[in-house]
Amino acid sequence: MPSYTAPVRDLQFVLHDVLGIAESGLPGHEELDRDFTAAILEAAGQLASGMLAPLNRVGDREGCRLENGVVRTPEGFKAAFDQVREAGWTALDCDPEYGGQGMPYVLGLATGEIFVSANMAFNMYQGLTHGAYSAIHAHGTEAQKQAWLPKLVSCEWTGTMNLTEPHCGTDLGMLRTKAEPQPDGSYLITGQKIFISAGDHDLAENVVHLVLAKAPGGGEGTRGISLFIVPKVLVNGDGSLGARNAVSVGKLEEKMGIHGNATCVMNYDGARGWLLGDLHKGMRAMFTMMNEARVGVALQGYAVAEAAYQNAVSYAKDRLQGRAVTGAENPDGPADPIIVHPDVRRMLMDQKAFVEGARAFAAWGAQLIDRARHGDTEAEGLVSLLTPVAKGFLTDKGFEATVQAQQVFGGHGYIEEWGMSQFVRDARIAMIYEGANGIQALDLVGRKLAAEGGKPAMAFFEMVKGFIREHEGDAALKESVLDPLRAGSKDLQAAMMFFMERGMKSPNDALAGATDFLHLFGHVALGFMWARMAVAAQAGLNRGEDRAFHEAKLATARYYMARQLPATAIHLARIRSGGEVVMALPAEAF
Structure with a gap:
C-alpha cells in the first residue's frame, strides 16, 4: 500500500x-x-x-x-x-x-x-x-452570509458548483436551466446539471448548491445568466432544517479516478433557490468560485505528483535490479537498487524538480492572493494572469510526473496492488475539470496577456529581470541558474511579441500556439521559483545551516535549469511556426 x-x-x-x-x-x-x-x-x-x-x-x-x-x-x-x-x-x-x-x-x-x-x-x-x-x-447580502456561511465554514453543510449541462460545458451561453421568479423573492430552478463533484453524500446534513440558470429578461448568451443558492434541504427562518428541496441525484458517474468523490447528475425540478449577486450577472459571481477552484486544481496537479514521487523514491531505493555501470554499489547483495541507474535517476529528478518548483509557484501565488485581498492591485493583476498558467501547467506536468513515478515501478506500477495506478487515474481529471487546459491556454493568450494593456505581463517580466540583476554578482549561481532563467524569459517575451504582431492579423497564429505559450510561461515561472530557491539555499549554506538539505536544493535547481527550462526554445519554435501548419488539413481529411 x-x-x-x-x-x-x-x-x-x-x-x-x-x-x-x-x-x-x-x-x-x-x-x-x-x-x-x-x-x-x-x-x-x-x-x-x-x-x-x-x-x-x-x-x-x-x-x-x-x-x-x-x-x-x-x-x-x-x-x-x-x-x-x-x-x-x-x-x-x-x-x-x-x-x-x-x-x-x-x-x-x-x-x-x-x-x-x-x-x-x-x-x-x-x-x-x-x-x-x-x-x-x-x-452575498449580509442576510445570506449570516444564513449560509457559518455552516459552510464548519462544513456542517457542504457546497457545490453547478455549471455544466449535458449539451454545454465551456459554452455556458447555451445552458437551459431556468429560474422562475416567485412573489416571495425566491426562484424555482428547473434543469439538469452534470459532472457535479460532491453533488450529494452522507458526510453533512445539507448540501448548498450554487447553480447557474437563466431568469426571464436576461437575453441570450452568458449575459443572461444568474447564480442561485439552492440547498438540498430547505432552511427554516430559525436556521433549522426543513423540508427536502426539489433537487435529486439522477445518477453517479463511473469515472477513471477520484472514485471516493461523488460525481453526480443533478436534477432540479422546480427547486427553490435564492439569487446570489446581481440578476443576470451570475458569471461574475461564479468566477469567484471558479478561479478559486482553478487554484485548487493546480494544487491537485503537484500534490498528487508529490505522493507518487515519494513512493517512487522508496521503491527505487529498495528494488534490486542490475549493477551500476561504474561498479557494484551493493556488493553484498545480488544486485544494486535501481536508483543507481541514470535513467531511473532522471525520472526521479524530473519529478523532484517539478514538484518542488510547483510548490513554490503555488505558494507564491497564494501570497499574491493574500496581497490582493489587502488591496494590492498589482498583485491582483498578477493573480489573474498566472491562474491559467498554474492550472494548466501544473496539472499537465503533474500528470506527467505521476506517470513517471509509475514507470519507476516497472510492471509493478501497472498492478493495482502497488497503488501507483490510482495516482495516475486520479491526477488525470485535473487537466480536464474547472476549464480544460486548452481553454486555460486560450484564456491566457486571448484575454489575460492583453488585460490592463499588458501591465500584469510586464510586471512579471520586470520581476524576473529585477531578480536577475539583483543577484548577478553571485558567481556560484550566475552560469548555472541566472543565465538559463534570462534565456527562458527572453523566449517568453519573444513569444509574446509574436502574438502582438500576428494575433490581430491572423488569430489562428496565436490560438495554435496557445498551449505552447502556456507551457513556455509555466517553465519560466518555475525557473523563477528555482532561482529564488537557489538564492535562499545558498544563503542557508552561508549560514552553515542544514547542509544536506540546501545542497540538494542547489543540485535540483541546476537540474531544472539544465534539463527542463531549455524546453522554452522548443515551445517558441512551435509558436513561430504559426497556425497554417495546424489548420492546413481540411476537416474531412481526418
Whole structure:
C-alpha cells in the first residue's frame, strides 16, 4: 500500500526562506513564525498520514453508491470528515465573523497540499465547500452570509458548483436551466446539471448548491445568466432544517479516478433557490468560485505528483535490479537498487524538480492572493494572469510526473496492488475539470496577456529581470541558474511579441500556439521559483545551516535549469511556426 509523509521541511523552506511570509508586512502574517507554521503543518501531516492516506485506497476500491436516492461515501469517510471538521481544518483561512480562524490563504494552501496528497477525492468535499463559501462571502447580502456561511465554514453543510449541462460545458451561453421568479423573492430552478463533484453524500446534513440558470429578461448568451443558492434541504427562518428541496441525484458517474468523490447528475425540478449577486450577472459571481477552484486544481496537479514521487523514491531505493555501470554499489547483495541507474535517476529528478518548483509557484501565488485581498492591485493583476498558467501547467506536468513515478515501478506500477495506478487515474481529471487546459491556454493568450494593456505581463517580466540583476554578482549561481532563467524569459517575451504582431492579423497564429505559450510561461515561472530557491539555499549554506538539505536544493535547481527550462526554445519554435501548419488539413481529411 502506498504511504505518504507531509513534506514539512520543504514547505517551511518555501514559506519562510523563499517567501518570508512572517516579514511580508500583511496584516496577520506577522504571527506566522516558523514555530507556529511548523506546528500547523505537522498536525496536518499527522492527520493526513494517519487517517486520510489509508482511506485513499479504500475510496478508490469502494467508490460511492447511490441507494434509494441517497449517496453513500466509502467506509471511513464520514468518521474522517467529522474529525477534520471538528478539528477546525475547514475553517482555517475563513472569516472569523462567520466562525473561521482568519489565517492567511497561503497557510490554507500549504495545509491543503498535505490533505490533497494524502487523499485527493476526500479533500474535494471540503475544497468545493470553501469555494462556495468564498462566492457567498464576496457576493452575498449580509442576510445570506449570516444564513449560509457559518455552516459552510464548519462544513456542517457542504457546497457545490453547478455549471455544466449535458449539451454545454465551456459554452455556458447555451445552458437551459431556468429560474422562475416567485412573489416571495425566491426562484424555482428547473434543469439538469452534470459532472457535479460532491453533488450529494452522507458526510453533512445539507448540501448548498450554487447553480447557474437563466431568469426571464436576461437575453441570450452568458449575459443572461444568474447564480442561485439552492440547498438540498430547505432552511427554516430559525436556521433549522426543513423540508427536502426539489433537487435529486439522477445518477453517479463511473469515472477513471477520484472514485471516493461523488460525481453526480443533478436534477432540479422546480427547486427553490435564492439569487446570489446581481440578476443576470451570475458569471461574475461564479468566477469567484471558479478561479478559486482553478487554484485548487493546480494544487491537485503537484500534490498528487508529490505522493507518487515519494513512493517512487522508496521503491527505487529498495528494488534490486542490475549493477551500476561504474561498479557494484551493493556488493553484498545480488544486485544494486535501481536508483543507481541514470535513467531511473532522471525520472526521479524530473519529478523532484517539478514538484518542488510547483510548490513554490503555488505558494507564491497564494501570497499574491493574500496581497490582493489587502488591496494590492498589482498583485491582483498578477493573480489573474498566472491562474491559467498554474492550472494548466501544473496539472499537465503533474500528470506527467505521476506517470513517471509509475514507470519507476516497472510492471509493478501497472498492478493495482502497488497503488501507483490510482495516482495516475486520479491526477488525470485535473487537466480536464474547472476549464480544460486548452481553454486555460486560450484564456491566457486571448484575454489575460492583453488585460490592463499588458501591465500584469510586464510586471512579471520586470520581476524576473529585477531578480536577475539583483543577484548577478553571485558567481556560484550566475552560469548555472541566472543565465538559463534570462534565456527562458527572453523566449517568453519573444513569444509574446509574436502574438502582438500576428494575433490581430491572423488569430489562428496565436490560438495554435496557445498551449505552447502556456507551457513556455509555466517553465519560466518555475525557473523563477528555482532561482529564488537557489538564492535562499545558498544563503542557508552561508549560514552553515542544514547542509544536506540546501545542497540538494542547489543540485535540483541546476537540474531544472539544465534539463527542463531549455524546453522554452522548443515551445517558441512551435509558436513561430504559426497556425497554417495546424489548420492546413481540411476537416474531412481526418
